[in-house]
Amino acid sequence: MERLQKYMAQCGVGSRRKCEEYIEAGSVKVNGEVVRELGTKIDPETDIVEYQGRVIKQEENKVYILLNKPPKYITTVQDEMDRPKVMDLLTDVQERVFPVGRLDWGTEGLLLLTNDGELAHILTHPSFKVEKEYHALVPGKVDDHQLEQLRTGIMLDDGITHPAKVKRLKTEGKKTWLAISIHEGRNRQVRRMCAAIGHPVIQLKRVRLGGLTGDKLKVGEYKFLTEEEINLLLGKGGYKKEK
Known part of the structure; x- marks a missing residue:
């Protein structure tokens, strides 16, 4: 027996956290019945699981794609307003x-796309502490006290942030580039952190995911990752793709 949200993640529906949201929203059926309980267990061999009316099964081929996202693209699979989305860039997937x-x-910057829900769970859950590094251009000169505020934690409307790694990269006239590394994944977190110290972000790019950088990827380009690169991404040497 297996937890429903874990099975859905293995089927490539989304991360475990996102699958929990789908269950609570009533978008999932097991053997024809809507299930909203997160503790529900299923037998993958005999139970039929549907998401939004479609029977889901485990993906045979796991893929891992690193995209250098351009600005002015939204990070969703579908969009009712027909805006440019990152999926439009994946021309041969x-x-x-x-x-x-x-x-x-x-x-802009590095974004992973995959059908491996377990890996997505590792990358997004703060308990695994997978770092994401951002370069942020902000107005004005950021003093040492403000840097220390970012490093020790900033009180936001959804609670205090975990300590971040922060340093000045360079100044451009009356603007400053900062390098900020975090392992949380709150909505617009870096932007909110910088705004909280009086330096709202002008430009933001993600330059590192775990131990992986996309130095050779031009804006809008992507590549398929190897298992070795996935281990580098996680900063550890033992991730095994499920057969």
Whole structure:
């Protein structure tokens, strides 16, 4: 027996956290009945699981795609307003994949897309402490006290942030580039942290996921990752793809 949200993640529906949201919203059926209980267990061999009216099964081929997201693209699979979305950039991907985490409309940089829900869970859950590094251009000069505020934690409307790694990169006239590394995944977190110290973000890009950078990826380009690169992404040497 297996927890429903874990099975859905293994089928490539989304991360475990996202699958829990789908269950609570009433979008999931087991053997024809809507299930909203997160503790529900199923037998993958005999039970029929549907998401939004479609029977789901475990993906045979796991794929891992690193995209250098351009600004002005939204990080969703579908969009009712028909805005440019990151999925539009994946021109030769046959498998059904989903974005891991989210970069907002104006943010550029590294984004992982996959059909491996377990890996997505590892990357997005703060308990695994997978670092994401951002370069943020902000107005004005950021003093040492403000840097220390970011490093020790900023009180936001959804609670205090975990300590971040922060340093000045360079100044451009009356603007400053900061390098900020966090392992949380709150909505617009870096932007809110910088605004809280009086330096709202002008430009933001994500330059590192775990131990993986996309130095050779031009904006809008993507590549398929190897298992070795996935281990580098996680900063550890033992991730095994499920057969």
